[in-house]
Amino acid sequence: MAVPEAALSARARRAYEVGRLRTALPAIVFAAVPMVGLSVALCDRPLASAGCGSALVAVLLAAAWRGQWFARGARAGLVAGLGPLLLPMATCFHLCAGGICLLVPTACVLAGLVGGAALGVHARHRVPTGPDAGGYLFAALTVAALVGSLGCVIAGASGVAGMVVGLAFGTVPVLWWPARAS
């Protein structure tokens, strides 16, 4: 049946937007869900893990829907967050003598620094300067922080905060110094 072109265009537009949301599914199913499962199993804080996981899924959906540099940033953030996710989990198997153990929070900060520096280097080489770079870094840092939080909840709020500070301190100098020099 013939339909007005405007109605057909609106239907096509809706289909396109839903299709964009669907592009987030592989990242959610094959990356976010296993990460949350690992966090719930190893970190002993299921509520915090579920909260971070939900936020991660929401950000991945939003970035995939928005597309362009936001989607690329989210993919880079998933990779950059692997260090802060896995390193604190690995350190939780160590034996700690004495009262206070700072190994896990330290691992969070260090992994955050390394992940942030890696993101900064990647952004410097692959992302053109301008508003695109802002969107890329925003999505990448948000996703990396949420992925890292899934591992750093093992050290509590201080671990998460340390990891976020580490990410920021790792990224900013890598981006800022070369820009200043040029």
Add this chain to the structure above:
Amino acid sequence: MDRARREALQRDLARLADGDRDAFHPVFVCLWPLLRGFASRYLSAEDAEDAAQEALVKVFARAAAFDRRRDALSWTLGIAAYEIKTARRRRQRRREDGEPLLEIGDARASPEALAMAREREDAVEAALSLLDPADAATLRAYAAEDPPPVSGATFRKRVQRALARLRLAWRIDHGRP
């Protein structure tokens, strides 16, 4: 579709796949007449309209997953061909179930569809007028399913040759048949 439009479609569909919404309108404006024309070659006017709409919506639903290394036009026509196949199968099933079919010139057909059918008939007549009168008479007799004036095999051969000449004449006037 000429080379420049094909390249523009490739570029715009790649932008749309990346998430650039500004490319939506150019892709829509390029694809809608193309898919409608493509479907109308294989289906009746009403079925062609439905199949073209479905194909267009599916193209946009999958646009985000379009791989820019692939040829945009082939990718789009592949989706449309599948929709056409589905529409033909549906029509075949309806025929087998004994449902009455709508004719192309049906009274309920839209004025637009009637105008398109008339335009197509005029184009066929114009192409027939370019043929040798004997070829044109053979094709008219074949279309009207009149009893052949010669033996079956000879008539089939004449129809085949006349169709080949008609295709050539059509291609010269209208691009690909």
